[in-house]
Amino acid sequence: MKHSILVAVRRGAKLFAAGCALQLALASSASAQLTIVRNFTGGAPPANLAGGGNLPDIFNAAADWWERTLCTQHTVTITFRWGALGGFTLGSHSLTAQGGSPNRETAGTITFDNDGSSVFFADPTPTESSEYAVFVELDDDLGGGLINVGRLHRNASGAALGRIDLFTVVQHEIGHALGLSSANASFVAEAGADKDVDVVAPLPAAGSVLPTDPGGSAHLDMSRALMKPSASPSFRHLVTDADILANAEISKFDTVLLGIPIEATTVVRNGTGVNPTGFVEVTPAVIGENWSTTVDLSNGANMSLVVLGLAGPTSSMTKWGELLVAFPHLTVSIAPGAHSAAIPFDCAIVGLTIPTQAATLGPPKLELHNALDVTVGAY
Amino acid sequence: MSSSALRKLVLAAMFVGVAGTGIALALTAPSAETAGLDLDAEARTRAVEAWQAHLRKIGWPEEMVVATRPEFLQHISDKAPAGAGSWSFVFDGSSTHEQRVVTLTLASDGVLLGEPEIQWADLMVAGE
Numbered sequence: 001m002k003h004s005i006l007v008a009v010r011r012g013a014k015l016f017a018a019g020c021a022l023q024l025a026l027a028s029s030a031s032a033q034l035t036i037v038r039n040f041t042g043g044a045p046p047a048n049l050a051g052g053g054n055l056p057d058i059f060n061a062a063a064d065w066w067e068r069t070l071c072t073q074h075t076v077t078i079t080f081r082w083g084a085l086g087g088f089t090l091g092s093h094s095l096t097a098q099g100g101s102p103n104r105e106t107a108g109t110i111t112f113d114n115d116g117s118s119v120f121f122a123d124p125t126p127t128e129s130s131e132y133a134v135f136v137e138l139d140d141d142l143g144g145g146l147i148n149v150g151r152l153h154r155n156a157s158g159a160a161l162g163r164i165d166l167f168t169v170v171q172h173e174i175g176h177a178l179g180l181s182s183a184n185a186s187f188v189a190e191a192g193a194d195k196d197v198d199v200v201a202p203l204p205a206a207g208s209v210l211p212t213d214p215g216g217s218a219h220l221d222m223s224r225a226l227m228k229p230s231a232s233p234s235f236r237h238l239v240t241d242a243d244i245l246a247n248a249e250i251s252k253f254d255t256v257l258l259g260i261p262i263e264a265t266t267v268v269r270n271g272t273g274v275n276p277t278g279f280v281e282v283t284p285a286v287i288g289e290n291w292s293t294t295v296d297l298s299n300g301a302n303m304s305l306v307v308l309g310l311a312g313p314t315s316s317m318t319k320w321g322e323l324l325v326a327f328p329h330l331t332v333s334i335a336p337g338a339h340s341a342a343i344p345f346d347c348a349i350v351g352l353t354i355p356t357q358a359a360t361l362g363p364p365k366l367e368l369h370n371a372l373d374v375t376v377g378a379y
Numbered sequence: 380m381s382s383s384a385l386r387k388l389v390l391a392a393m394f395v396g397v398a399g400t401g402i403a404l405a406l407t408a409p410s411a412e413t414a415g416l417d418l419d420a421e422a423r424t425r426a427v428e429a430w431q432a433h434l435r436k437i438g439w440p441e442e443m444v445v446a447t448r449p450e451f452l453q454h455i456s457d458k459a460p461a462g463a464g465s466w467s468f469v470f471d472g473s474s475t476h477e478q479r480v481v482t483l484t485l486a487s488d489g490v491l492l493g494e495p496e497i498q499w500a501d502l503m504v505a506g507e
Binding site for chain 2: 060063085088089090091092093094095096097098099106164167169171172181182183187188216217218229230231232233
């Protein structure tokens, strides 16, 4: 685990008057992120577009997804639009600039077909996939242990039935901008001759050999992967671990987050129930964002505490109430009601659950309140 | 000199004379066929240059640029008159999942007219 807990002292005028305020900050040795800059230049959506969604929103959802998987400092600007592509072509990606060390795409253009030959389903809520009744994940051992090679929704209904899922196509095209592109010199160097991507350390599943299109195009020759060269009606494909590893190896993204990105969650916990409720507001703990909470001071207290425990949850009775986080390894934030912590953009801490308990401090006394189990998420 | 050898010498002289006439004609009034043959080779050379220039433009390392001479640039996919004696050439190395097309126009004297157009894209297509 790369994270550590630091306690930063801020002596602001207001808080200083109250004594000493501590602001918690989760610090990381590997705070870096992929940034996909999105530049929509328009074009008319196809007249037969169904579902109620729109391209910019779907593009944002797909770009967010990729950003949560490749946790390495890099920025790529993608200009995208609707345009006529003809034939059976659904989407088209062209690399327009690359560079740096390691070499990566820095700019590209993507066009989505609008000539009516592609019958798209535009999902207004693309991350929910409620139009598909069945979700399937498939694993395979490609030389480096079992890895996920398929992540798909099927049994479509409503507007998704019989139509190509635009979210799938958008994720696929963005995937080209992250490594798997025939114009990317890193792809040519990696897969041009032997038509595969060899996953090596420090990436997980090192030793895996991911086959690419024997015809030479920049696609995976894996029938269930997102980066296969085609999409079928009534199916939704999501980014697989094979897709992530292929792009990570080509573009040398050393830190990846495999699996479906984890959503930040907060679970209220109150042991035997003897403690009063203390937390009145809390935001999700998302990497790269600020986590904040407010503790209720209506009991007459003039100061509150938020106790973060890396151990626990636990339960033991004290004279101040029920202790719901474990000692030792605790960090305490003291402030008059409002507390915050900066969560670094570090994929290594995604999924970490931090037992958190509120307390208020006199008058008349120290009083323990309920707890939250805060799980750090990618979104 | 034998009669046979003399005959060969005469035929050779006639051949040179014909070829010389052809050259003279080409210099004064080139036929489309003769000019086309010259332009094809010139177009292939220009296509490779255009492709390599594009690679440099999009950031390929120089050692990879000079080592790259795609096979499809040796085969003219389409050729059509473009007016005033000029010709447009298309080199198409596309497959189902990748578009690779170079389009350029040469004047009758082999001079490149305008910038060659490069279309290079990763394509996703509809499947079953």
